[in-house]
Amino acid sequence: MGIPLRQILLIGIYVVRQHLAGRQRYPLVLMLEPLFRCNLSCAGCGKIDYPEPILNRRLSVEECLEAIDECGTPVVVLAGGEPLLHKELPQIIEGALARRKFVIVCTNALLLEKKIHQYRPSPYFTWSIHLDGDEETHDCSVGRSGVYERAVAALKLAQARGFRVTINCTLFKAADPERVARFFDTVMALEVDGLTVSPGYAYERAPDQKHFLNRRATKELFRRIFRLGDGGKRWAFNQSALYLDFLAGNQTYQCTPWGNPTRTIFGWQRPCYLLGEGYAKTYRELIEDTHWDTYGTGRYEKCADCMVHSGYEASAVTDMVRRPWKAAWIALRGVATEGLMAPEIPLDRQRPAQFVFSRNVAERLSETGVSKVRSKKGPATT
Ligand code: SF4
Numbered sequence: 001m002g003i004p005l006r007q008i009l010l011i012g013i014y015v016v017r018q019h020l021a022g023r024q025r026y027p028l029v030l031m032l033e034p035l036f037r038c039n040l041s042c043a044g045c046g047k048i049d050y051p052e053p054i055l056n057r058r059l060s061v062e063e064c065l066e067a068i069d070e071c072g073t074p075v076v077v078l079a080g081g082e083p084l085l086h087k088e089l090p091q092i093i094e095g096a097l098a099r100r101k102f103v104i105v106c107t108n109a110l111l112l113e114k115k116i117h118q119y120r121p122s123p124y125f126t127w128s129i130h131l132d133g134d135e136e137t138h139d140c141s142v143g144r145s146g147v148y149e150r151a152v153a154a155l156k157l158a159q160a161r162g163f164r165v166t167i168n169c170t171l172f173k174a175a176d177p178e179r180v181a182r183f184f185d186t187v188m189a190l191e192v193d194g195l196t197v198s199p200g201y202a203y204e205r206a207p208d209q210k211h212f213l214n215r216r217a218t219k220e221l222f223r224r225i226f227r228l229g230d231g232g233k234r235w236a237f238n239q240s241a242l243y244l245d246f247l248a249g250n251q252t253y254q255c256t257p258w259g260n261p262t263r264t265i266f267g268w269q270r271p272c273y274l275l276g277e278g279y280a281k282t283y284r285e286l287i288e289d290t291h292w293d294t295y296g297t298g299r300y301e302k303c304a305d306c307m308v309h310s311g312y313e314a315s316a317v318t319d320m321v322r323r324p325w326k327a328a329w330i331a332l333r334g335v336a337t338e339g340l341m342a343p344e345i346p347l348d349r350q351r352p353a354q355f356v357f358s359r360n361v362a363e364r365l366s367e368t369g370v371s372k373v374r375s376k377k378g379p380a381t382t
Helices: 005-020 061-071 089-098 112-118 135-142 147-160 177-189 215-227 241-247 283-289 309-322 324-333 357-368
Strands: 029-032 075-078 102-107 125-130 164-171 195-199 262-264 267-271 276-280
Touching (some): 029 309, 061 262, 112 147, 125 147, 164 177, 177 215, 241 309, 241 324, 267 283, 309 324
Parallel strands (some): 075 102, 102 125, 125 164
Antiparallel strands (some): 267 276
């Protein structure tokens, strides 16, 4: 188990309180993206393909802390773009820690060695370092050689300085189960505090659209990986046992997109971390005015193959609170990797995908007074 007991207890208390208060839709993890700019251009990334005026924008410390206060989640994940490029990241983290939040910074770690002196270790603070596999796999995934080596060196430095360090790993179609299992063993040998794993999401703007897993392939891949690791028990995942069980095709879940509300430089992103189909000015507006029932597998074409943790971890946690014995059984026995899979949600009534990226960019640019910029893909946004 890669989640500290303190975190399990505090999140458990928070979730039970939400249920007792009768809240139907409550947030669990704030995904805070204070900038879109990154120092890498990964093939599977759909977050950074913006014109320069947008890449140059940042959320201020005040805007970040306001977002944290507005939604009130116990966990704050700082992502992007590359958060270490934000000059005021130390103040944002200090502000979140002062509010007793569990803070996780997702980073490619390229700047960690240079900037680590600006941060202090805390049981509430975790560096989540991006590694998509072994050296060859990761360097190929991020499109630059030497990145794996630098990330591992930064990981060791952070550990030596007393920080909690976890790994976040995204898997794509080409993933080889035996190689992934060996990579997980390597990560465990590095004595990291946990491992987060997820299939990639086929972002509308990801440069490489061919290498994403479909739903069936995701489940088969995870069954094969977990089979090699005693039902997943060999590795300390930083995720709930029921989410891992879902990845292996043993649970039928609908996503919980409001579980990980996302605040970017554009506002509160609708409906989830993965899809930017509109933006709300406030968290309340996001929760009250989003047409939640029009999203999710079986409802919307863009959701058909999504099994990403930002959409489903909250579904698994809700199930765990309702049926704790189910989660305890999996934690004890490991994820089932044989036998029939849970029924799949039919896709025959889903609404077709809407492609809204260019419209969003045009709207945001007009706010900044820039009327015409050619983005990296597609037509000029005017
Ligand atoms: S399935 Fe849910 S989490 Fe995934 S893209 Fe659709 S709305 Fe977002």
